[in-house]
Every structure is written in structure tokens, then in C-alpha cells.
Amino acid sequence: MALLTLSSPHSKGSNRTANMMRWVILMCIPGLIAQTWFFGWGNVHNVVWCSIVALACEASVLFLRKKPIAFYLNDYSALVTAILLGIALPPLAPWWLSLIATAFAILFAKHLYGGMGYNPFNPAMVGYALVLVSFPVAMTTNWASPGPLLELGLPSLSATVASIWEIAPLADAYSGATPLDLYKHEIAQQTAEVVRANPIYGDFVSLGWEWVNLAFLGGGIVLLLLKIIPWQTPFAVLAGLTLPALVLGWDYDQFTPLSIHLLSGATMLGAFFIATDPVSSSTTKLGRLVYGFGIGVLTYVIRVYGSYPDAFAFAVLLMNFAAPFIDIYTQPRTYGYAGAKRGAKAKENS
């Protein structure tokens, strides 16, 4: 019988892409629990609903593209996109909003570019940005209030689902502005002290949001320790957000304070779970620092000077554009070379 001849290496480590994706999903759970605890069942519903939509879209596209469906569904990448969207979208966003965001993410941002591994933009953020631009009202009025902390209680699961599916609306008290949004609008007329007297800021940074962000930070650190995500990206994102907040935004009577920037909105989720999407991020170590820093700075700029309450999606997408360029200029120095090569073309080579 003929011998089996394969090229080296014959040995293979145990790490698998699906495994990495599973860890990302797993480490989202603490944050999701915190979200549910403070803001109700909305995000859980959205995660489930987005997952169904994402898997259905993924499967149908794979069918159309004549690719093995089970093989690709098993990489969990569609699920990660869906879960990130479910977490990022407003908890009380209507069902069609999540549907549009997810379907667009999977169909357009992912598969029209060639599917897993070929998408230049983070699919979840493409979906998010699409609905943010197209449906600004639905995207700003459906944020839930941290009910339990306001001694308001949470709407039941069935009431939440009925609201999302537009069967019976919830009482207005259950929804409210986000701390980021509120501060930006109020500070124009008030001092910092007055603004922060609003109960949604609580005693610490901002009710509920701070715990959600800390939960995502915890999950992210686990991923970091497991080397599933590189440390450079989240570190640079947070640095990029912190630096302008300290230099430009030190006057809290004019600008949102650093603590709210860091522990409110999508900051930790973005830094550890979204900016670290390897496919659309820069792939070199130095490049990830540049890429992450760019996201941080852009997030700050859009949050403070732009008209959107949060800015993570736009910042990520803008830096996605730059990632291939960053890669070219951040090659590491190879063994046996005096210095690293920069740029696309080797002039010193000729």
C-alpha cells in the first residue's frame, strides 16, 4: 500500500478558531448578566433573536454559495457577530431593528466580501452603524433605565418581549437616555455638579453602566490571559480614549469626564470584544497599538464633538479602513535585519 505523504509539520497544536470564538462568547456572559441585572431582559432577547437571524442568514448564504454549511457554522463566527450586536443594540430596540442590523452584518458586511476571514470591516459594527444612521430615533429612545437601582423594578420578560415585538409598549419610565448622551446635552447649560446630580449617575460613575463595563473588562482580561485576544488593541483603545480626555477634556463643566468615558457606553465591550476582531483589525503588534489608539481617539472625538451619543461603531469602521495600510507600515524587524521594513515597496532592496 502506498505511504501517506504530507508535508511538514506533521504535528499540530490543539488551538482552533472555533475554540477561540467559543471563549469570546463565553466571556461575554458576565457582561450580559450585568446588563440583564440592571436593564432587564432586552439584551438577552436580542442576543437570542440576533443569533437566530445570523445563523439563518449564514446558512442560506452558504447554501447559495454551495459551501458546506455545517463546517462553516461550526466556526461560531456568525454567532459572535450576533451576540455582539445583541449586546450592543439598545435593549428595547424593536425586533426589525435587530433583524436589519444582523442580516446586513452577515449578508453584506461578511459574505459579500467573501465570508469568514475576508471581511475588511467588522460585520457587527457595519450592522450597528447602518441602523444608527438609518433609524436614529429608534436607536436613541430604546435604551432601558437601570430600573432596580432607581427603585423602579424591571419589566417582566413577557412585557419586554411584547414591547420589542411591538405588541404592547412599555411604560415610558422604563426607557431613558444613556449617561453619555445626557451629560453631553446637559453640560451645555449646567455645571458638572448639577448634571451629575441626575440619579442615573448614581454615587460612583453611572448607575448600572459601570458594572456592565466592569463585567466586560473582567471577561476581556480573561481572554487576554488566555491569549485569545492580543493585549495591544484594548490597551491602545483605552489609552486613546484616556489621553484626549485628560488633555482636552479636563474641564468637566464643559466635557464629559474620563470616568464616564471609560465606564459608560460601549467602552469596555468595544475595547475588548469589538476592536479585537482579528479579521478587520491590524495584524502586527505595533499595528494593533496604532489601530487601537486610533479607535480610542476617534471614539473620544465623535463622542465629544460629534452628534452621536456613542461612537464606537464609527471609530472601529474608520480604523478598519486604515488597518491594511497600518499593517504595511508596522512590519516587525525580521531576524537578521538591521531594521524593520516600512511601506509597501522595498527601496533598500534594489
Next chain:
Amino acid sequence: MSSLIASTSRRVFDFHGGIHPSEHKSDSNQTTISRAPIPPELILPVQQHIGKPAIITVAVGDKVLKGQRIAQADGFVSTHVHAPTSGTIVDIGDRPIPHPSGMTELCVILAPDSEDKWCELEPEEHYENLSIEAIQSKVRAAGIAGMGGAGFPTDIKLQPPQQDKVATLILNAAECEPYITADDRLMRERADEIVKGIEIIAYALQPGECLIGIEDNKPEAVAALNSAVKGTRIEVVVVPTKYPSGGEKQLIKLLTDKEVPSGKIPADIGIVCQNVATAAAVYRAVRFGEPLISRITTLTGQQFNQAGNVEVLLGTPISWLLENYGYQPSNPERLILGGPMMGYALHDRDTPVIKTTNCILAPANDELPLSDPAQACIRCGLCADACPAELLPQQLYWFARAQEHEKAEHHNLFDCIECGACSYVCPSSIPLVHYYRHAKSEIKQQRLDHEKSDRARIRFEARVERLEREQAEKEAKRQARADAAAKAQAEKALAAKNEENKDAMPANSGVDPKQAAIEAALARKSTVQQDKTSSPAELKEAWGKAQAKLDKMLDALDNAKENAPEQVEKLTRAVEKNQVRVNQAKQSYEKSQSENAATPSTAINSNAAPALSQADISQLETNLAKAEAKLANMSDSLTQAKQDQPELVEKLERAVAKNKVRVQAANQALLDARATLKQEEG
């Protein structure tokens, strides 16, 4: 173990990346090295090293002794091959050799005679008695090639280009590949031989320092080496276990913090690396004069009942080893030469063990499972973290796939050492190294093609230039000649004029200078011809030759008329030319004969000559008449044939042509004879 590591004060540096695959060293390093018996047949490839294949110096049927040279190094980068035991050469031919492609190569097949009788060796108890050159030549004579796996001729590494600048001699004992324990066992059991070999190498190279680099997963070997190096300048440096610490460049980095510049060799930075097994072979070559005829090979993997290390004669068929060491084939059967990271799969069980065969790995199916189907690259960058060359494997992969060779080269594709760390860590199971190998070979091929076409272009341009130059030179010469001729003519004309003036001979005044020149040339030529062929016998021969040639040509013309009409014209012209030549030859022969005849006759009997000539002339006249009659006859029959027998036309045409020639010849002869006669009479 920790005390041993602490005993080395030297700082160990780190290299980028690296991986920690499961080692499987204890599978095979628990038992001592056993000696494999002599197999019934030894297959000895002429190429067991890097460089040119050796040239076979024996013939089928030759009896050889153990250690006798059977193939000679061809040039500088090559090594000899020796008979591993005594026996008879039974065959020389192509056999499959250990190579990733499964190719065949010229091999000498030796049938051992079981006597195992050594040829005469030249032992040397004290290497210090030898000159450095003598050591180099002894190592070369022993046919030693790097035994770590690459197989570079060792003697070349003993004479590096900058011999006075060897700062560090590094002995590679890292053996970082999983499974392989050949060096480990060798160090444990024969540390003395290794250290003595190192001393010999150090004697040849005179390095500033001498280090043995060894991974900390071999504490017994470290201990053995440490006790063996006592009292020498050799230092054992224990490095952390991390694949590929045994890569030459990585080991240099670990021990010296220096990097071999891209495209250079260690010698360029004053470092020489040798494998420990090579050092042991050097020792045996110098001390006992033994050539390299055996090596230690690890037999491991779950398909061997008893994994271990064997000292095996070079040329031993792997199939024979498998049979004798309790090998159970897996299904599908898979054999790897070398380790699981950089070894290559064997295509044929009947390939032999050669100088570089450090391991035969027979894994069970679940031991080294086949790779999962490759998924898309998600650019996670784990490969870049693992890459010991600090490349960007994820980018190289894209460029290799897209055949963007320029970009791949710009990203230093050729600095990839193919260690396989990237493929090992890739979560998407992409066979990255495979892509790089392919891209490298494609780029090399392209370069080769490019060079070839460049060469062809340069050659073509040179040729065009040469032709132009030659043309110009010719033109210049022609011009010069023309000028000279014009000048000469002018002078001649002037001289003629002068003559004319002097002698007042109006007859010459009308002569065209050109005509005069031609006539002069003709005269010269005829003189030359006459000078050349003065004897009538020679002239006759020349005539005969010319006639033969003409006949041949006529035949050819005949043929051409039937088969190659396009050549008829050419041949006809050639025939005409040759006829003229024949005539000339005949003429000059006859002339010379008549002269010869005339001269003696004049001498003996001055009256006889004219009478004879007269008779000759009448004879010639008859001949001419006859020939003319025949020609006329033939012409008639040709006309006839043209009407009735077209198949005869050709033949007759030829005959007519021949007869015409004859008639002409006869006519000429007659005229000549008359002229001669007249002359003589005159």
C-alpha cells in the same frame, strides 16, 4: 538538574517566538543505543549531503572492504562515500532515496560478505601531531557531512573563509525536535568521543570560545557532557526547552545574542556551528581513520513495539529496519524521516538510511492526527507570535495565495526557515509552511527563467552587435581595397601613360585599366594553377576527380528532377560549373601531356613531333565528328522519346547533356592540338 543549570554562569538570551509541542523524548531515550546487524543489502546513494553528488569509483562485481571509498567527492562542496562493510558491488543504478519528493538517485548496491573486514586505516593517536590541513583532509577523506540533518560537508566548515576570525565555536546539542533522541543518547553514552571531537575541531578552527548548546530537557546528557568537558575550555550552556532552539540561527541567538545577517552564514559573524554527532564522527575519523559508515538513528512512534536508538550502517534499507525492530504499519501507513516538525514523509520503504537520517518516526493515527480541513485565516496573528524569524506568516500566506511574489519577498519570505511553528499554532489549521515552500520554489523558478531570458537577450544583442561590427569592418576593408585599387590603377594608368610617352606605342593607349587588371589577375591565376599541377599524372588525377564529381552531380540532378524539383535549378547551375571545371582539368592535362610529349620528342627527334601531332589532330577530328554524330543521333531519339516514351526522356536528356560535353571536349582538344602544333611549327 537545577544545580547543573546553575553551574553555567553564562547568560542565555532568548529568541523570538517558538513553541512547546509535546516532546515524546522519553518514548525512545530510555534504552541504550543498540547496534543494528548487517542487512543483506546496502543501498548507498552518491548524494547523502548538500552539494554535488559523488562520482562512483567502483564497478559491478568489485570486491570492497569495509571503509573503502566507493565514490569520490566531485568538487569542493561534496563528500566521499565509503563501503559500510566488506562485500561485493552487485549493482549500480537508480533507487529511491530519502527525499521529500520521493525521487530516485544513483546508488551503489553492496552485498555484504558477513566478514566485515576493514580496509587499512590510518589512526593517529595525537591529533596535535597533525597540521590543521592534515585534519581537514582527514575529515574530508572520511566523507563526513553534518549529521544534524542538513548534511553540509564538514571539512568545508573546518576551513571557513575568515579562519582567523572564528570567535565562537558552537556545538549544537539542542535536539529541539520532538521524538528525536539520537544526540541525547549519544551524549549520554559517548560524551568523551564528542568532547574529543570538539577538541579536534577547535584545534582546526582556533575559536575564541567553544560552547555546547543543549536544551534543559536532557539533564543526563548535560551531566555526561559536564563531566567530559572537565579540564577543557569547552563550556556546556543549558538553554530552556523551546522549539526551534536547535535551529542554527536560533541557537546562535540564544548563546551569543548575535544574529546571522539575512543571506549570510554564521562564519560571516565569526561563528561556526557543528552538530555533536558530527564532532563524534570527526573524532573517529582523526583518531582511528574511520570514515563515516554508520550513524545513530532514533526509531520511534507508537507503531514501533520498542522505540529506541540504533547504530545503523549507512545504506541499510529502512524496510529492513522496520522488519527487525517490531514495526506495525498503521492504516493508512505513514513514515516520517526526521521529527514531526521538520521531517518529511517517506514515499518508499526501501529507501536507505543516509548520513542525515536522524530519526524514523512511525506515528499511530491518533498520535499525530492528520490536520483538520483548513479554515479561513482570521489574521489572529498567533503565527507571528510563534515565528522565530519574526516574520508575518499571516501576511505571507495572503501573498503566497494571491501569488503576489514581490510583496512576499518584501515581507522577507526567504528568511523563513520552515520550522513549522506557524502551522503548529494556526487555529484555522492552514498548512502555512506548504504555502511558503510553494511560493519560494515559484519565485526561484521565475528568477531562473528570468536569468535565462536575460542571458538569451544579452547573447542575442551581442550577436547582433557582432554582425553589425563585422559588416562595418568588411565595408571598411572593401572601401580600403577599392581605394587602394583605384590608386593602383591611377598609378598604373600614369605608368602606362609614361611608358606610352616613352615608347610611343599607341596600341596600349586604348586599354581599359580595369580590363588590364583582370587580365593580370587571370594570368597570375593560370600561372599559379600551372605551378600547382605541373605533373601530367596529377593533372590526370584532377581531371578524373572533376569528372567523377560531375558524374555524381548529374546523378544528383537526376534524382532531384524526380524528387526535389526545387533543387533542380541549383543543381543544373552546379553541373554547368563542374562541366567547365572538368573541361579545364582535361584541357590542362592534355596540354601538359602534349607538352611532355613534345619536349622529349623535340629532344630525341625534332622531326617526329609535328608528324605525330598531325596524326593526333586528324584522330581528334575523327573523334569530334563521331561525338557530333552521336549527339545528333541522341538528340533525335530524345525528340522521339518526348513524343512516345516520356519515361525515357530524362535518361536521354542526361545522355544528350553528356554527349554535348564530350563534343565540346573533343572540339576543345582539337583546337588545343592545333594550337600546339602551330606553336611547335612556329
